[in-house]
Amino acid sequence: MTEVSVQSRARLSRRGVERLDLLLLTIEALDLNGGEAMLWTSHQIGLQAQFPNRVELWKRRCHNPLRRTTRREQLNPVDAESLICLVCAMAERLYPMLHQLLSTREPEQLTQERWMLLKERLGDLIEERMNLRRGAVMNLLDHDSEGPLHRQLINTLALCAGPGGIDRLRATLLDPTP
């Protein structure tokens, strides 16, 4: 689908890396076989050099400072670009599911059940992978803030699905911290 572009290989801020990993975690919450699907998709879009196996993919994601197992050095811009392409490709694969969650034309009861399932899975993944002693992680699990947060994550995935979304997602991840 796309090659990692040489242009705009900007270094992501700490907040950008956190958000990128959270989007990948949301993809895993949407797709039960997300880990394998990510690897398969990364090979499909020509990223086997960056992510030859699950361990390499996991190592890149460990640059997120909120993880239990975290790596101190900054995420390489080429790896960041590869992860952005991967998120957009996965979002394209999962687009029908994202559409169902966001559409107001779907039956309301069914939509609520889908959101509950997503919240439950994402909450479990956050508890499993993230450092629960960090305030930012506890905020992710906070019941008051999780509703808008989940909607924002799904909306982000829907708007960055496909090749057209890569530039949008990269630009968003490069936003300064307000």
Added chain:
Amino acid sequence: MQKNTYRYEQTASLLLVEGYPDLSAGHGNEAIGILSAWRLQLIGTPELEGTRDHLESLMSAVMPYARHQLSGVGLRFGADGGFVSIGPMDSGTRHQLELRSSREGVEPLQIKLDDADLADLVRCLDRLRLDERVKLTWTIPTDQALKRHELVDRIPLQRRLAAPVLGGFALAATLAVAVLQPLPPIGEESAKPLTTGLETAQPDAER
């Protein structure tokens, strides 16, 4: 000259563009270099159509709006006198697309889109602008990181002011305590020997 028609479909949105190759620019028969018409069908709304200017106006309003939505900034896009503008609705999950006709006496058309409809529309427009067969140049701003001041607006005023106000109160309280704390009298302080058990040295003249 061969007329080409391309369709870009995404769930609730269908965009059709028609045009001709610009042979003077060396385009192949498959290309569209001159746009003759376009039609946009969004489920539950009347069919939209127009000229290239209308389509460009739609793109230059919708694409930056989607970019800002990703950063959580809900601004309205589209020039006041332009054909198209889009902005968030009060609910936060809906968007209002306003289309103004170039014909006189025609009321603006307002279309309500949910998040899924907006994503469909953005994907259709993405496909059109990335389609190599369509050789048109679109004047839409490139996606860039937002400025800090643009992002600050999304944080509620209370949260933005909480930290400086709290800091100000803490400083004021510290100063108040420091000012109100009574100091020991100066005479009493100077009368005390510096170290108990040691005698002060006498001047030589008094020996």
